[in-house]
Amino acid sequence: MDLVEAEGLAELVQAETAAQRRLAKYLADGHLSRRYDAWMKRLSQARALIEAELDFTDEGDIPGSVSDQVWQDMQLLADEMAAALDDHTAEIVREGFRVAIAGPPNAGKSSLMNFLAKRDVAIVTDIAGTTRDVLSVDLDLDGNRIVLFDTAGLRETEDPVERIGIERARQTINAADLVLHLVDLGEPTSLDLHDTSKLDSDMIVVRTKRDRHHPAEAAGGLSVSTVTGEGVDSLLKQISQRASVAVQGGQLVTPLLIRHRNHISAACDWLRAAGAAEDHALELRAEMLRSAADDLAHLTGRVTPDALLGLIFSQFCVGK
Amino acid sequence: MMTGFDFDVIVIGGGHAGCEAASAAARAGAETLLLTHRADTIGTMSCNPAIGGLGKGHLVREIDALDGLMGRIADKAGIQFRLLNRKKGPAVRGPRTQADRALYKRQMRMAIEEVERLHVVEGDAFDLLMNGSIVSGVETADGRRYAARSVVITTGTFLRGLIHIGNEKTPAGRVGEAPSVGLSERFERMGMRLGRLKTGTPARLDGKSIAWNRIGVQEADSMPVPFSFMTDDITNPQIVCGVTRTTEETHRIIRDNIHRSAMYSGDIKGIGPRYCPSIEDKIVRFGDRDGHQIFLEPEGLDDDTVYPNGISTSLPADIQEAFIRSIPGLEDVRIKVPGYAIEYDFVDPTQLDHRLAVRHVDGLFLAGQINGTTGYEEAGAQGLVAGLNAARHSLGADPVKFSRTDSYIGVMIDDLITFGVSEPYRMFTSRAEYRLSLRADNADQRLTPLAISLGICSEERRERYSRYESAVHDGRTELQVRSLTPNEAEAFGLSLNKDGVRRSAYELLSRNEFEFSDAEGIWPELANIDSRVKEALKIEAGYAVYMDRQAATIADIRRDEARVIPADFSFDIISGLSNELLSKLNRFRPLTIAQASAIEGMTPAALALILVHLRKSSPDMSVAKRQVQ
Numbered sequence: 001m002d003l004v005e006a007e008g009l010a011e012l013v014q015a016e017t018a019a020q021r022r023l024a025k026y027l028a029d030g031h032l033s034r035r036y037d038a039w040m041k042r043l044s045q046a047r048a049l050i051e052a053e054l055d056f057t058d059e060g061d062i063p064g065s066v067s068d069q070v071w072q073d074m075q076l077l078a079d080e081m082a083a084a085l086d087d088h089t090a091e092i093v094r095e096g097f098r099v100a101i102a103g104p105p106n107a108g109k110s111s112l113m114n115f116l117a118k119r120d121v122a123i124v125t126d127i128a129g130t131t132r133d134v135l136s137v138d139l140d141l142d143g144n145r146i147v148l149f150d151t152a153g154l155r156e157t158e159d160p161v162e163r164i165g166i167e168r169a170r171q172t173i174n175a176a177d178l179v180l181h182l183v184d185l186g187e188p189t190s191l192d193l194h195d196t197s198k199l200d201s202d203m204i205v206v207r208t209k210r211d212r213h214h215p216a217e218a219a220g221g222l223s224v225s226t227v228t229g230e231g232v233d234s235l236l237k238q239i240s241q242r243a244s245v246a247v248q249g250g251q252l253v254t255p256l257l258i259r260h261r262n263h264i265s266a267a268c269d270w271l272r273a274a275g276a277a278e279d280h281a282l283e284l285r286a287e288m289l290r291s292a293a294d295d296l297a298h299l300t301g302r303v304t305p306d307a308l309l310g311l312i313f314s315q316f317c318v319g320k
Numbered sequence: 321m322m323t324g325f326d327f328d329v330i331v332i333g334g335g336h337a338g339c340e341a342a343s344a345a346a347r348a349g350a351e352t353l354l355l356t357h358r359a360d361t362i363g364t365m366s367c368n369p370a371i372g373g374l375g376k377g378h379l380v381r382e383i384d385a386l387d388g389l390m391g392r393i394a395d396k397a398g399i400q401f402r403l404l405n406r407k408k409g410p411a412v413r414g415p416r417t418q419a420d421r422a423l424y425k426r427q428m429r430m431a432i433e434e435v436e437r438l439h440v441v442e443g444d445a446f447d448l449l450m451n452g453s454i455v456s457g458v459e460t461a462d463g464r465r466y467a468a469r470s471v472v473i474t475t476g477t478f479l480r481g482l483i484h485i486g487n488e489k490t491p492a493g494r495v496g497e498a499p500s501v502g503l504s505e506r507f508e509r510m511g512m513r514l515g516r517l518k519t520g521t522p523a524r525l526d527g528k529s530i531a532w533n534r535i536g537v538q539e540a541d542s543m544p545v546p547f548s549f550m551t552d553d554i555t556n557p558q559i560v561c562g563v564t565r566t567t568e569e570t571h572r573i574i575r576d577n578i579h580r581s582a583m584y585s586g587d588i589k590g591i592g593p594r595y596c597p598s599i600e601d602k603i604v605r606f607g608d609r610d611g612h613q614i615f616l617e618p619e620g621l622d623d624d625t626v627y628p629n630g631i632s633t634s635l636p637a638d639i640q641e642a643f644i645r646s647i648p649g650l651e652d653v654r655i656k657v658p659g660y661a662i663e664y665d666f667v668d669p670t671q672l673d674h675r676l677a678v679r680h681v682d683g684l685f686l687a688g689q690i691n692g693t694t695g696y697e698e699a700g701a702q703g704l705v706a707g708l709n710a711a712r713h714s715l716g717a718d719p720v721k722f723s724r725t726d727s728y729i730g731v732m733i734d735d736l737i738t739f740g741v742s743e744p745y746r747m748f749t750s751r752a753e754y755r756l757s758l759r760a761d762n763a764d765q766r767l768t769p770l771a772i773s774l775g776i777c778s779e780e781r782r783e784r785y786s787r788y789e790s791a792v793h794d795g796r797t798e799l800q801v802r803s804l805t806p807n808e809a810e811a812f813g814l815s816l817n818k819d820g821v822r823r824s825a826y827e828l829l830s831r832n833e834f835e836f837s838d839a840e841g842i843w844p845e846l847a848n849i850d851s852r853v854k855e856a857l858k859i860e861a862g863y864a865v866y867m868d869r870q871a872a873t874i875a876d877i878r879r880d881e882a883r884v885i886p887a888d889f890s891f892d893i894i895s896g897l898s899n900e901l902l903s904k905l906n907r908f909r910p911l912t913i914a915q916a917s918a919i920e921g922m923t924p925a926a927l928a929l930i931l932v933h934l935r936k937s938s939p940d941m942s943v944a945k946r947q948v949q
């Protein structure tokens with residue numbers, strides 16, 4: 001078992017939802033290690049070709065310039081790493097699918113939170129003081145972890161304290177994977193969320209306080225009541241569907257842990273730098289590749305200079 | 321010193337390792353005996369008549385910076401200087417020269433004779449004199465005994481050497497020289513692990529019978545760059561080499577007769593390298609290709625012998641003649657001496673410490689090909705380290721350790737004693753992790769101060785070096801005090817970011833495209849700076865940013881080098897190490913965390929585990945704490 005697999009095992013022990021267990025098992029089974037190893041292999045091959053150009057120029061049998069091909073492939077490798085970093089599937093599985101509950105004051109945000117917190121899907125039950133409003137709730141919906149965040153009511157205000165709360169609310173909304181936009185059925189003044197980075201597709205409009213209104217008013221669109229519980233199941237179903245899509249979109253091979261992300265991102269930067277350093281001496285570009293390898297080595301283990309030489313000797317006829 | 325001893329240090333073998341060892345020991349203040357078969361084979365180049373090259377050139381520069389012999393002798397004997405990799409960056413530039421074989425040997429012998437406290441005696445060292453596990457001297461085959469506190473063995477390919485030409489086998493250390501057998505037996509009795517390696521050399525050709533006009537040529541550099549800091553000019557005339565290639569016919573002849581090659585008939589048990597030194601290897605492993613390149617290198621200015629670099633072989637003599645004559649330009653060539661392969665004993669170098677001393681024998685040092693390396697430069701560099709430390713051992717001074725972070729010498733020794741060898745070990749620049757810092761051009765700055773502080777540096781070099789150092793310092797100041805604005809720069813045709821910031825000449829030099837001559841165009845007085853200093857400053861300015869980055873890693877490694885793993889430390893008790901790493905740790909038995917971190921597949925997490933356990937198992941917590949911090 002290598003380090004990455006061991007990390008997978010540790011994850012497995014802590015897994016709470018089915019998706020987390022799948023992901024941890026994926027790690028523990030070595031899938032991620034294999035991907036990292038494949039990256040390292042490609043990088044080592046590139047380094048071997050460059051090192052051969054540096055160490056065996058006095059031998060006629062090293063092809064003059066294999067460089068172009070190397071630099072192209074290293075940019076492709078950097079692209080792959082960047083794509084892996086952009087794919088947040090694992091983070092969603094692990095940290096939860098983040099749902100922000102937003103809306104104007106008194107739209108029923110806290111009621112919805114408190115209602116959900118008491119249902120059997122809530123993972124976190126130790127709500128600090130039931131008298132206080134819940135700030136976030138973890139749910140397990142069909143094996144996916146969902147984290148609901150309450151936010152301060154959004155409105156124009158001069159009050160500096162309230163403004164801080166609203167600023168924080170916008171941050172939460174920006175960081176969310178999905179926004180529930182709560183609107184009181186009785187006061188359909190919609191608020192403008194367009195100054196956040198959210199797209200309409202990241203949002204579900206939820207009309208609240210359905211019990212206080214005539215059923216006909218609630219027709220069309222989603223409406224809920226936290227008094228009768230009406231509409232809540234259908235809301236949860238929609239959230240669950242969105243979460244499943246978000247998780248299945250990825251290939252479940254994305255770098256899971258922060259540690260992995262940091263090293264991959266550094267390696268990726270080095271590869272880009274090496275690619276861009278066309279006017280630099282070859283030894284400097286070689287050094288950048290070495291730095292990339294040093295970073296990846298945190299995930300795969302070290303590739304020694306001797307192993308690189310082995311790669312060179314197996315491909316080129318050198319030695320006098 | 322020397323109470324009750326004939327000498328402080330005895331060096332056995334007058335090859336490249338032996339000469340540097342003897343000279344370094346004597347310079348370090350030890351009364352030194354160089355005991356070798358024949359005084360007239362001192363400094364013999366057994367194989368190719370060339371010094372330096374990629375990686376190897378670095379070693380020569382380092383030997384020179386420590387006031388060793390090889391660089392100076394190569395400058396005196398060099399007949400085709402070339403600086404390799406000129407365009408690929410200063411850190412991978414490799415100085416190389418072909419050498420006049422006779423001249424090299426003569427100059428080396430003269431240099432050895434000039435060394436104070438160094439005595440040369442002919443003889444075959446047959447056995448070591450021992451006092452328990454402490455060395456006390458050497459006994460020759462004819463019964464002479466010399467007592468000394470330290471002995472350095474540098475017997476090259478001579479230990480149970482066996483020469484193969486086709487299926488003919490001759491016990492020999494080199495062609496025409498008897499092997500050395502007694503010492504191998506002594507090693508075995510001492511329980512040391514020996515192994516067997518092989519190497520080969522090509523036939524020597526008669527230059528008068530080569531059709532030079534039908535082959536390509538390779539010229540020397542027009543401005544030869546000497547190896548030694550002490551050399552001002554190369555005075556030897558420079559020659560050209562011929563370049564030709566093998567043909568399909570060559571390949572056919574070799575393939576048809578491959579079973580008659582000692583290397584492929586199963587006669588040779590020793591391990592050859594993964595690279596392809598012999599033409600048989602090239603054909604077997606890389607098929608026909610479009611031919612393999614051969615350099616025809618004249619062995620001397622007044623010598624008709626030509627060394628065909630690239631076709632080392634152990635085929636029978638008649639086949640050698642046939643395949644060589646199928647090569648363009650060599651159709652009518654006369655062979656002076658056939659090529660051959662040689663098998664020899666080497667000592668597994670993991671039994672040595674950083675001084676190149678045998679770990680469990682007091683006063684015994686090994687250097688050169690006996691440690692599984694190949695090449696004059698590798699041998700010479702080890703000789704210097706072993707000789708220096710042998711002297712210090714005899715004189716009661718602290719050992720001198722070279723590190724991967726300060727020199728190629730350190731890289732080589734660390735590789736050898738950590739991993740041992742599975743093939744003849746040869747230096748390459750890719751072995752040096754801190755390559756950008758360990759350049760041929762800064763070898764003097766890296767190592768001469770050490771040589772001065774150890775007292776192994778001549779007065780002449782010390783003075784020259786301190787003049788150079790202050791010239792570099794002054795030059796740097798000159799560059800730093802001169803500056804201009806982007807607008808002023810424009811007047812000189814230099815386009816800079818229009819940010820109004822003044823840039824110093826030193827900062828400008830850090831740019832790729834800005835050469836020293838450009839600086840002189842702006843500030844003509846800078847032309848007065850010495851050309852060697854200019855070059856050093858240009859490289860220094862350009863690499864400063866990379867040096868800073870490496871400095872941090874280097875500091876980490878130095879700290880790891882100081883974190884000692886006790887010899888009796890058990891890796892098995894560490895849970896969480898993969899089986900693969902565990903078995904490697906048990907095989908290599910690293911002595912420091914730095915050595916452990918160099919193991920293939922090693923991860924920082926595994927190192928952290930080892931560190932934690934080191935701390936736990938250390939009886940003295942304060943020591944451990946110091947190690948882990």
Ligand SMILES: Cc1cc2nc3c(=O)[nH]c(=O)nc-3n(C[C@H](O)[C@H](O)[C@H](O)COP(=O)(O)OP(=O)(O)OC[C@H]3O[C@@H](n4cnc5c(N)ncnc54)[C@H](O)[C@@H]3O)c2cc1C
Nearest residue numbers: 333335336337356357367445475476478500688689695699
């Ligand atoms: C056939 C052959 C092919 C080679 N091919 C290559 C090559 O392709 N590339 C390359 O880089 N290098 C090659 N070399 C290696 C290079 O020549 C050696 O690595 C280098 O010379 C080793 O130096 P050394 O000082 O260790 O030993 P040597 O140069 O071999 O010197 C050993 C010295 O010790 C003396 N000696 C030995 N035993 C005793 C004793 N018992 N008592 C007293 N004196 C003793 C010998 O007389 C000799 O003077 C080759 C060597 C040989 C022989």
